Amino acid sequence: MPLKTVKKDTAEKLTLEWVLHVKNYRLSLDRNRCVGCQICSLACPKEAIKVEKQPKSKGEKTRRPKVDVDLAKCNFCGICDILCPYGAVKVTLDNEHSLPVIEKECFPKPIREIQVNPAKFPASREEIEDACPLHLIKVSAPMSEKAESTATVEVEKEYCPCCRVCEVKLPSGAMQVRKFIYGKIAVHQEKCPDGCTDCLDVCPIAGALFLQDKKVAVNDTFCVYCGACKLVCPVEGALELERTRIIHEPIRSGAWNKTLERLTSPVGIAKELKNKGSLKARESVKKRVGLKED
Amino acid sequence: MAETASQKQEKTRQKKPKATGRGRRLKTPRPRIGVFVCQCGGQIASVVDVNELTNYVKTLPNVVYAEQMNFPCSRQGQEEIVTAIKKNRLERVVVAGCSPRLYEPTFQRCVSQAELNPWLFEMANIREFASYCHQANPKQATEKAKDTVRMAVAKAKLLEPLAPIELPMTKKVMVIGGGIAGINAALDLADMGFKVYVVEKTESIGGYMALLDKTFPTLDCSICIEGPKMVDVGRHPNIEIISYADVLKAEGHVGSFKMKVRKNPRYVIAANCTGCGECKDACPIEYPNYADMYLGVRKAISPPFGQAVPLTHTINRDYCIECFKCIDACGAREAINFDQKPEEVDLEVGAIIVAIGYSMYNPSDLEWTGYGKYDNVFTALEFERLILAAGPTGGKVVRASDGQKPHSVAFIQCVGSRDINRYEHCSSFCCMYTLKHAVMLKEKYRDDIEVYVFYNDMRSNFKGYEEFYNRAQKSGVKFLRVKLENRKILENPQTKSLTVSGETEDGKPVTAHSDMVVLANAAVPQQTAAELAKILKIPTAPEGFFMECQPKIRPTDTDVPGIFLAGACQGLKDIPYSVAQGSAAAAQAAAVLSKDVWTVEPLVAQVNEDMCSGCRVCESVCGYNAIAVENLGDKALARVKEGLCRGCGICGSACPMDAISMPNYSDRHIIAQVKAVMERGDKT
Numbered sequence: 001m002p003l004k005t006v007k008k009d010t011a012e013k014l015t016l017e018w019v020l021h022v023k024n025y026r027l028s029l030d031r032n033r034c035v036g037c038q039i040c041s042l043a044c045p046k047e048a049i050k051v052e053k054q055p056k057s058k059g060e061k062t063r064r065p066k067v068d069v070d071l072a073k074c075n076f077c078g079i080c081d082i083l084c085p086y087g088a089v090k091v092t093l094d095n096e097h098s099l100p101v102i103e104k105e106c107f108p109k110p111i112r113e114i115q116v117n118p119a120k121f122p123a124s125r126e127e128i129e130d131a132c133p134l135h136l137i138k139v140s141a142p143m144s145e146k147a148e149s150t151a152t153v154e155v156e157k158e159y160c161p162c163c164r165v166c167e168v169k170l171p172s173g174a175m176q177v178r179k180f181i182y183g184k185i186a187v188h189q190e191k192c193p194d195g196c197t198d199c200l201d202v203c204p205i206a207g208a209l210f211l212q213d214k215k216v217a218v219n220d221t222f223c224v225y226c227g228a229c230k231l232v233c234p235v236e237g238a239l240e241l242e243r244t245r246i247i248h249e250p251i252r253s254g255a256w257n258k259t260l261e262r263l264t265s266p267v268g269i270a271k272e273l274k275n276k277g278s279l280k281a282r283e284s285v286k287k288r289v290g291l292k293e294d
Numbered sequence: 295m296a297e298t299a300s301q302k303q304e305k306t307r308q309k310k311p312k313a314t315g316r317g318r319r320l321k322t323p324r325p326r327i328g329v330f331v332c333q334c335g336g337q338i339a340s341v342v343d344v345n346e347l348t349n350y351v352k353t354l355p356n357v358v359y360a361e362q363m364n365f366p367c368s369r370q371g372q373e374e375i376v377t378a379i380k381k382n383r384l385e386r387v388v389v390a391g392c393s394p395r396l397y398e399p400t401f402q403r404c405v406s407q408a409e410l411n412p413w414l415f416e417m418a419n420i421r422e423f424a425s426y427c428h429q430a431n432p433k434q435a436t437e438k439a440k441d442t443v444r445m446a447v448a449k450a451k452l453l454e455p456l457a458p459i460e461l462p463m464t465k466k467v468m469v470i471g472g473g474i475a476g477i478n479a480a481l482d483l484a485d486m487g488f489k490v491y492v493v494e495k496t497e498s499i500g501g502y503m504a505l506l507d508k509t510f511p512t513l514d515c516s517i518c519i520e521g522p523k524m525v526d527v528g529r530h531p532n533i534e535i536i537s538y539a540d541v542l543k544a545e546g547h548v549g550s551f552k553m554k555v556r557k558n559p560r561y562v563i564a565a566n567c568t569g570c571g572e573c574k575d576a577c578p579i580e581y582p583n584y585a586d587m588y589l590g591v592r593k594a595i596s597p598p599f600g601q602a603v604p605l606t607h608t609i610n611r612d613y614c615i616e617c618f619k620c621i622d623a624c625g626a627r628e629a630i631n632f633d634q635k636p637e638e639v640d641l642e643v644g645a646i647i648v649a650i651g652y653s654m655y656n657p658s659d660l661e662w663t664g665y666g667k668y669d670n671v672f673t674a675l676e677f678e679r680l681i682l683a684a685g686p687t688g689g690k691v692v693r694a695s696d697g698q699k700p701h702s703v704a705f706i707q708c709v710g711s712r713d714i715n716r717y718e719h720c721s722s723f724c725c726m727y728t729l730k731h732a733v734m735l736k737e738k739y740r741d742d743i744e745v746y747v748f749y750n751d752m753r754s755n756f757k758g759y760e761e762f763y764n765r766a767q768k769s770g771v772k773f774l775r776v777k778l779e780n781r782k783i784l785e786n787p788q789t790k791s792l793t794v795s796g797e798t799e800d801g802k803p804v805t806a807h808s809d810m811v812v813l814a815n816a817a818v819p820q821q822t823a824a825e826l827a828k829i830l831k832i833p834t835a836p837e838g839f840f841m842e843c844q845p846k847i848r849p850t851d852t853d854v855p856g857i858f859l860a861g862a863c864q865g866l867k868d869i870p871y872s873v874a875q876g877s878a879a880a881a882q883a884a885a886v887l888s889k890d891v892w893t894v895e896p897l898v899a900q901v902n903e904d905m906c907s908g909c910r911v912c913e914s915v916c917g918y919n920a921i922a923v924e925n926l927g928d929k930a931l932a933r934v935k936e937g938l939c940r941g942c943g944i945c946g947s948a949c950p951m952d953a954i955s956m957p958n959y960s961d962r963h964i965i966a967q968v969k970a971v972m973e974r975g976d977k978t
Contacts, residue, residue: 002658003588020589020590021692022686075579075594075613077615106615106619252622253618254616254618255615
């Protein structure tokens with residue numbers, strides 16, 4: 001008899017479900033967090049995800065591209081969940097967050113390295129919370145000048161794309177963030193149509209793209225290389241974006257190699273393999289020479 | 295190297311059939327014809343004046359002997375004919391009696407006993423053509439009988455001796471479908487020493503029986519009794535299971551069917567896979583399992599169920615993310631090959647047994663059932679997987695909406711079947727499996743559960759079935775007889791419980807509240823049946839089951855010699871009858887396979903090679919693919935495949951060069967008969 005499947009699509013949320021008698025698989029996409037970038041559609045091993053540019057009406061800001069998941073192709077593996085820089089996708093089994101691909105070591109977890117040093121934070125709560133363009137920093141109690149302040153600063157790590165805006169905005173040393181996607185981005189202003197700010201409109205990181213003499217310029221420091229801007233850019237070649245590395249836990253997986261190839265480039269994967277090879281070589285040399293881990 | 299049957303056939307084709315037979319060669323241009331007129335115990339003699347007819351026959355040219363007999367088909371009658379042939383040195387024999395369809399073979403044997411070639415015999419049907427249909431006009435019936443015999447005599451004069459055609463026999467058999475019927479057919483044939491190929495579409499043999507919990511009326515564990523048989527099939531030295539495969543093409547004829555089978559890629563090398571399951575444990579991906587009726591899941595690399603035969607795992611590439619953890623887990627066994635391609639194999643077999651079974655109707659288009667809409671409405675097969683101890687819930691009967699045990703369950707019979715808008719036929723085993731489910735629930739939960747059965751007619755008509763019905767009634771199951779029309783299931787949106795309602799024969803409403811509903815949905819022909827029928831060129835009945843040759847006395851034969859039917863693909867039947875039919879088909883196939891040559895009647899098209907122009911008209915009109923033009927170096931000539939030709943003559947009438955004729959049915963023979971029938975005016 002046919003499998004019972006459910007797909008619900010609202011302005012707030014996209015939900016896909018396999019309703020089995022004993023299990024319930026669900027993928028939910030939080031449209032408020034989703035920026036319509038390229039990552040999930042490139043990462044998906046079943047090519048189930050499509051990101052569609054939205055039509056633009058005159059005088060309106062460009063809307064973020066819309067993500068759609070094909071229920072017939074999706075296998076609820078959770079790779080989109082793992083790689084979404086903004087944590088917009090969640091895959092659950094019986095309402096519990098479930099990522100068997102990570103448990104079975106078939107896919108790596110990206111490493112979001114965020115260090116918080118409360119001692120160096122400024123006093124104003126607003127100042128701290130506003131430092132994040134995505135409002136992911138939460139201060140639990142009002143800050144006071146006293147050193148024994150009980151206030152804690154917490155970052156909602158699972159939603160953080162590691163843009164480093166907070167690191168620059170807050171006093172030096174208060175936050176230390178390492179990007180987990182590395183890459184290159186460039187805007188060729190000579191190709192940009194006059195007055196076009198499509199890329200700027202969709203960029204979720206305030207400060208990564210900005211206007212310079214009525215043309216869009218880019219600040220490489222803040223860019224998370226998600227590629228939403230590239231999707232909406234109307235001119236071929238005006239915006240160049242390339243991902244080169246993704247920081248992740250060590251892994252040996254064909255699925256990861258393929259994802260990496262789609263997300264970065266053959267160069268990216270070659271680099272990763274070389275890196276892995278040299279790490280291995282170093283290990284074996286260490287073993288032979290008898291050096292201890294330093 | 296052993297010759298293949300096709301090579302042998304080529305050789306036999308080279309030899310010109312010798313027409314010596316068992317008879318004397320005929321030299322005289324005016325053969326001595328004997329006519330035996332049958333009275334048929336009065337069935338003919340009461341209408342046709344047999345005396346007058348016999349006297350008339352004696353006046354016909356070339357007739358040297360005529361006699362009337364009561365029963366020429368009896369042993370005594372046959373002996374008399376043999377004596378008469380020998381005594382009168384008869385060279386052609388005509389029996390004026392009944393239909394050649396019934397008795398021609400009998401008289402041919404009789405004629406050959408008298409050392410005459412059996413094809414020098416002709417039959418005139420004066421029973422069906424004269425006495426039966428003209429009972430009111432005995433005089434005219436007699437005249438018509440004279441015409442009929444005159445025609446037969448005119449043709450008999452021109453009959454030529456023929457020799458039967460012998461075709462080589464490949465002593466192998468293919469069983470298509472590895473359900474319980476196919477399993478039995480395969481085991482029987484393999485035990486008789488024939489090589490058997492079992493071609494199964496899914497990953498494992500076993501069919502529906504392997505998915506059931508218990509069997510009625512004994513409540514035996516289904517897989518416990520089928521499992522050993524499945525293992526026997528897997529281990530039998532004479533059986534080769536080709537699972538996860540499709541039959542693509544079938545050519546040839548009895549004795550030499552040339553089959554093309556495609557093995558679909560499992561991405562696992564069957565020879566290396568030990569079925570240990572380590573890859574399955576390493577796999578991170580799960581997908582809904584058809585074998586669990588999608589109530590449970592299986593891994594992207596796994597067998598469909600634990601007792602599968604062969605236990606070779608299969609990778610479902612629709613779900614696999616290609617992390618290759620299975621390759622690591624498999625290690626030195628090296629059984630996994632992601633580059634596997636579909637593989638086509640050619641097999642030659644002497645006979646085929648079709649046992650592809652049935653499939654289940656999806657009742658979601660029957661709105662009143664609420665199936666697919668209400669969470670707690672199940673089909674019977676889904677319920678089977680629920681109550682099965684090895685099933686996805688571990689044998690706990692629980693509702694889909696809240697995972698709670700139901701306190702009442704209603705079974706609804708005849709869903710989609712016995713419905714002229716859906717399937718007119720009765721699905722035959724639903725009454726019994728519903729009784730089984732009802733009894734199992736009652737015996738498992740005792741007074742903790744109410745069981746209702748909404749039925750129309752309870753069909754429990756085989757050994758031990760009625761007794762089982764009584765057991766169900768005694769166990770406290772409530773049977774509610776309702777009409778098939780105006781049944782309805784409604785869901786309470788809060789509790790997700792259901793209200794089942796119907797009407798009795800006299801229009802009184804019947805209602806029951808239940809926590810769960812189980813539908814006995816129709817069993818219908820296998821989805822692949824129509825396609826396979828086309829490939830094998832066997833007919834199907836209008837509802838889609840394969841058509842047997844004769845419903846009463848040849849239930850396992852098809853119209854095609856050498857192809858037999860077994861199990862539910864011929865018509866729905868439950869396990870013991872499928873098993874019996876599997877063995878029956880095996881016996882029939884063995885009767886074919888045990889012959890060293892297959893003899894066919896020589897009444898097949900013959901091509902005069904001097905006249906054939908190779909124009910291919912015959913090829914285009916033949917309905918049996920029995921004639922084809924072959925290029926023979928300097929000339930293209932039509933060649934007849936004798937095993938396929940049915941002697942219908944269509945090629946002969948279409949041939950623009952008049953190069954094709956049917957032995958003993960040529961233009962000469964037919965014109966002689968036409969002339970003979972026109973002679974009536976002269977004589978009467």
